[in-house]
Structure formats: structure tokens, C-alpha cells
Amino acid sequence: xxxxxxxxxxxxxxxxxRIYSIAKYDLLSEMRESNLGAFWxxxxxxxxxxxxxxxxxxxxxxxxxxxxxxxxxxxAGMCVWFYINPCITKGCNAIYTxxxxxxxxxxxxxxxxATVCLQELFNHVCILSIVFIVEIAKGARPCxxxxxxxxxxxxxxxxxxxxxxxxxVLNMLARDVxxxxxxxxxxxxxxxxILWSINRVAEWPVVTIIMKANPIYxxxxxxxxxxxxxxxxxxxxxxxxxxxxxxxxxxVAGSCLMNRFKKMIIDLI
Amino acid sequence: xxxxxxxxxxxxxKIYTLKSKKGKxxxxxxxxxxxxxxxxxxxxEVVGILGTNGSGKSTMSTVLAGISEANEGKMYVNGEQxxxxxxxxxxxxxxxxxxxxxxxxxxxxxxxxxxxxxEGVIEFAEIGxxxxxxxxxxxxxxxxxxxxxxNLCLDPDILIVDxxxxxxxxxxxxxxxxxxxxxxxxxxTIVFISHSLNQVRNFCDTAIWLEGGELQMYGPIETVADCxxxxxxxxxxxxxxxxKILQDRKFERRTLKEDNRSLxxxxxx
Numbered sequence: 001x002x003x004x005x006x007x008x009x010x011x012x013x014x015x016x017x018r019i020y021s022i023a024k025y026d027l028l029s030e031m032r033e034s035n036l037g038a039f040w041x042x043x044x045x046x047x048x049x050x051x052x053x054x055x056x057x058x059x060x061x062x063x064x065x066x067x068x069x070x071x072x073x074x075x076a077g078m079c080v081w082f083y084i085n086p087c088i089t090k091g092c093n094a095i096y097t098x099x100x101x102x103x104x105x106x107x108x109x110x111x112x113x114a115t116v117c118l119q120e121l122f123n124h125v126c127i128l129s130i131v132f133i134v135e136i137a138k139g140a141r142p143c144x145x146x147x148x149x150x151x152x153x154x155x156x157x158x159x160x161x162x163x164x165x166x167x168x169v170l171n172m173l174a175r176d177v178x179x180x181x182x183x184x185x186x187x188x189x190x191x192x193x194i195l196w197s198i199n200r201v202a203e204w205p206v207v208t209i210i211m212k213a214n215p216i217y218x219x220x221x222x223x224x225x226x227x228x229x230x231x232x233x234x235x236x237x238x239x240x241x242x243x244x245x246x247x248x249x250x251x252v253a254g255s256c257l258m259n260r261f262k263k264m265i266i267d268l269i
Numbered sequence: 270x271x272x273x274x275x276x277x278x279x280x281x282x283k284i285y286t287l288k289s290k291k292g293k294x295x296x297x298x299x300x301x302x303x304x305x306x307x308x309x310x311x312x313x314e315v316v317g318i319l320g321t322n323g324s325g326k327s328t329m330s331t332v333l334a335g336i337s338e339a340n341e342g343k344m345y346v347n348g349e350q351x352x353x354x355x356x357x358x359x360x361x362x363x364x365x366x367x368x369x370x371x372x373x374x375x376x377x378x379x380x381x382x383x384x385x386x387x388e389g390v391i392e393f394a395e396i397g398x399x400x401x402x403x404x405x406x407x408x409x410x411x412x413x414x415x416x417x418x419x420n421l422c423l424d425p426d427i428l429i430v431d432x433x434x435x436x437x438x439x440x441x442x443x444x445x446x447x448x449x450x451x452x453x454x455x456x457x458t459i460v461f462i463s464h465s466l467n468q469v470r471n472f473c474d475t476a477i478w479l480e481g482g483e484l485q486m487y488g489p490i491e492t493v494a495d496c497x498x499x500x501x502x503x504x505x506x507x508x509x510x511x512x513k514i515l516q517d518r519k520f521e522r523r524t525l526k527e528d529n530r531s532l533x534x535x536x537x538x
Contacts, residue, residue, distance in 0.1 A: 103336065106335050267285070
């Protein structure tokens with residue numbers, strides 16, 4: 001087990017430039033495909049945010065949460081989802097989409113999940129700029145708490161990579177994994193308190209605890225704290241422990257599978 | 270005699286699982302792509318691999334390149350091997366120059382190493398002003414030339430060339446041969462897989478003849494090539510019926526008995 005983890009970490013840290021290059025040129029190639037290129041990196045999330053805001057903010061007329069307006073409260077959490085969602089859906093396909101590279105050259109397969117998550121990180125920064133504009137327009141002012149993003153963003157990256165590590169190998173064993181994940185994504189969105197406040201389930205303490213143990217919700221909380229609540233890192237320590245445990249389990253399981261099947265992946269395509 | 274071989278196969282077998290359906294009963298057959306192959310290639314030798322279609326040449330090349338692992342037996346490699354893969358890793362949307370960087374990175378080069386080979390690749394591939402055009406605008410010959418050049422500018426100890434020289438026009442093929450001859454003179458070990466008996470005859474010192482996944486012959490090029498061509502001619506002169514019987518018999522010999530192992534065993538073996 002320790003050998004597997006060391007192998008995956010080794011391979012990832014020895015290939016930093018490779019990871020960076022693959023992510024960079026993948027992004028470039030994706031942008032070249034359309035005429036407007038990078039414009040869509042901004043437009044796509046913007047349209048989605050407007051949709052959710054229209055449905056929940058206007059039609060359902062949600063009141064603000066904890067004294068903050070609904071739109072700025074929702075968007076601060078939603079931008080995390082816009083990062084995690086493509087990371088999970090593309091991450092489980094990370095190895096499969098590179099099948100012609102993996103089968104044709106000696107290639108460190110375990111770096112592929114990281115390349116996908118790094119690529120999405122760029123999109124995330126684009127989205128964050130929109131979030132900054134909205135928050136400032138809604139009255140937030142730059143402050144020291146915004147630096148918390150530098151803590152939560154890498155955590156989101158690590159979580160997404162660990163999860164993709166596991167799902168991408170499982171997806172090689174059975175292509176059904178991806179179908180299942182795609183089907184469950186919408187469920188995951190609504191099961192995570194992103195569009196609704198966790199106070200709504202306050203009557204069921206067990207449900208609250210389960211919700212809070214969700215690593216995605218920990219990062220959502222962190223982003224909200226940075227933009228709105230300004231409470232610092234300490235109040236979220238219990239959630240942080242849950243995050244660490246879950247991420248470690250995912251990473252170790254992913255590494256073991258990766259190590260186990262690294263030479264067989266070509267036969268599984 | 271520890272260090273004088275480049276590649277050593279020690280009773281290597283590679284098994285694929287075939288699904289077959291007879292009536293309603295589903296059975297799984299296991300099929301030997303390579304069966305008990307042993308040989309030793311000395312350093313600095315140029316080896317051709319001959320064989321009819323489906324005799325295990327490509328499987329051999331992936332095993333040699335370290336992409337896939339043998340199921341039985343062991344392979345020992347002295348030095349670093351590289352499979353020359355022409356069109357892999359080229360991205361249609363990116364320009365030639367970007368592709369050089371991307372493919373270099375995919376192959377695991379560092380930034381300064383890529384800068385060093387870029388000049389040589391451009392010169393060798395003869396793509397001229399197309400360097401700044403997206404690869405999708407290239408002719409297929411140009412694409413292969415670019416891909417091939419990047420591979421040739423690497424500096425591995427052991428080169429594995431699989432049907433690569435059938436690309437490009439005569440002039441380029443000649444240039445490639447010249448480059449390979451240079452590499453040969455530098456004392457690299459080259460494994461050359463081709464259907465063209467002439468190319469193999471002219472270029473290689475020794476040859477391996479694979480038939481039905483088994484090593485038929487390994488020796489000086491002239492002897493093996495002669496035997497092989499007599500065999501192919503003999504095969505061509507057979508009547509259709511005879512050929513079919515021969516093929517079936519060969520197939521029968523390569524399949525193992527039914528796969529009775531449980532799912533768990535299959536996953537972890």
C-alpha cells in the first residue's frame with residue numbers, strides 16, 4: 001500500500017512539466033476548436049449562474065441566507081461546483097480519452113488525473129474572476145479573508161485529483177463507471193448544500209453531520225467564508241478532519257488500483 | 270555475461286481473453302498472443318521481426334517497449350527503450366511547433382531538452398512554412414513526417430520501429446533509413462518490425478521469425494529471410510481449404526482451455 005502511494009507520488013512529482021504541458025496544450029486545443037475560444041470559459045458558467053439565479057432567486061423567491069443576498073451567497077458556493085463537476089466527469093475519463101497515447105508509448109498513466117484537474121483549475125480561475133466582480137458589485141470589499149481561497153483552492157484540486165485517480169482506473173475496468181457517475185452528478189449537486197442552506201436540515205442532526213462530512217461542502221463553506229462570513233479557518237476544523245480522512249482514503253485506494261493495473265491498462269482498452 | 274545483452278526474453282507469454290458464444294452458453298477462451306518466447310538480443314544489434322499477420326508482431330512490440338507486461342515469463346531490458354509511434358500525441362488543432370513541444374513533453378522531455386531538439390525536428394521533417402499552421406491542415410505525409418521526426422530526435426538506447434517507414438514518399442523513407450543507419454553506427458540496438466522483406470534484408474543483421482505466437486527462428490538475416498519467404502510462398506500456393514484447416518489448427522493450438530478462474534482471480538492475476 002505504501003509502495004503504491006509512493007509510486008504514484010513519485011510519478012506525479014517527477015513529471016510536473018509533463019503535467020503542465022499536457023494541460024496547457026489541451027486547453028489551447030480546446031479553445032482553438034471554437035471561434036470565440038476563451039470567451040466560452042467565461043460565458044458558459046455565467047449562463048449557468050444566471051439560470052440558477054433565475055429559477056431559485058426570482059421564481060422561488062429565495063430569501064437571502066444569514067443576512068446575505070441569495071445571489072452572492074449562491075454564487076460563492078456554486079463556483080466550487082463549477083470546478084468539481086467537470087473534474088469528476090472528465091476525470092473518470094482521463095485515461096480512456098488518452099488511449100492512443102497510453103497504448104503507443106511508455107507513459108506514466110497516473111499523471112493523467114492531475115492533468116485534467118489542472119486544466120480545469122484554469123477554467124476555475126476564469127470563473128473566479130466573475131465571482132469577484134459579482135461580489136464587489138454586491139458590496140463585498142477585498143479583505144484579508146480572500147486569501148483563504150489560496151488554502152481552499154489547492155484542497156479542491158487535491159480532492160478532485162484523488163477522486164479521479166480512483167474513478168479513472170475503475171472506468172478502465174468497466175466503462176459503466178462513467179455512465180453511473182454522469183447519472184449521479186445531478187444528485188450530488190442537490191445533495192450538497194450549495195443551492196440551499198444547511199440550516200434547512202437542522203432538525204435532523206444525523207443528516208446535518210453527513211452533509212457536513214462531504215468534502216465538497218467543506219470547500220464550499222471555505223469559499224463562502226472567504227467571500228461572506230469572514231470567520232477564518234478554525235470554525236471549520238471538524239469538517240477539515242472529515243475532508244482529510246475521505247481524501248486520504250480515496251487517494252490510497254486510487255493509488256493501489258493504479259499500481260495494480262498500470263501494466264494491464266493497455267489490455268483493458 | 271551480465272551486461273552484454275540489450276533485451277532478454279525468458280519464456281515470455283502474453284495471453285488475451287477471448288469471448289466466444291456457442292449457442293446460449295457463454296465461454297471465455299484464453300488465447301496466446303505470444304507463447305513461450307525466449308531469446309536474447311545483444312547490444313548494438315539490428316534485429317528484424319518477421320511474421321505473417323496475426324503472428325504476434327505488434328504484441329511483441331508493445332511488450333518490448335514496456336507498454337504492456339507479459340503474463341508469464343520475464344523480460345530483462347538493459348537501457349531505455351522507445352517505441353516509435355508516428356501519429357500518436359499529435360493534436361489536430363495545434364500548430365506544428367506546439368505539437369513538437371507537446372509530443373516532446375508527452376515523451377517525458379524537459380523544457381530545455383525540447384528546445385534543443387526543436388531545431389533538428391524542423392529541419393528533418395521538412396515542413397517549412399507549415400510550422401505555424403494547425404496540424405489539421407497538413408497532408409497525411411506531412412503529419413507522419415512530423416511525428417516520425419520527433420521520435421527520431423530522441424535518444425533512447427533501444428529503438429523499436431513498428432511499420433513506421435511505410436509513411437511518406439520514397440525520398441523521406443530514404444532519409445529515415447539514413448538516419449536509422451546513423452543510429453545503428455552509434456551502436457544503438459534497433460528492433461525493426463516490417464512487412465517489407467526487402468527493407469528488413471537491407472537493414473538488419475539478424476532476424477526473428479514469429480509464427481502463431483511462437484518463435485520459429487532466430488538467426489542471421491539471410492537464413493531467416495530465406496526460410497520465411499519460402500514459407501510465405503508455400504502458404505500462398507496452398508488451396509483455400511488446406512489453408513483454412515491449417516489456420517484452424519494453429520488457432521486451436523494457441524487457445525487455452527476454458528477460463529474457469531473466478532472473477533476475483535482474474536482481476537488479481
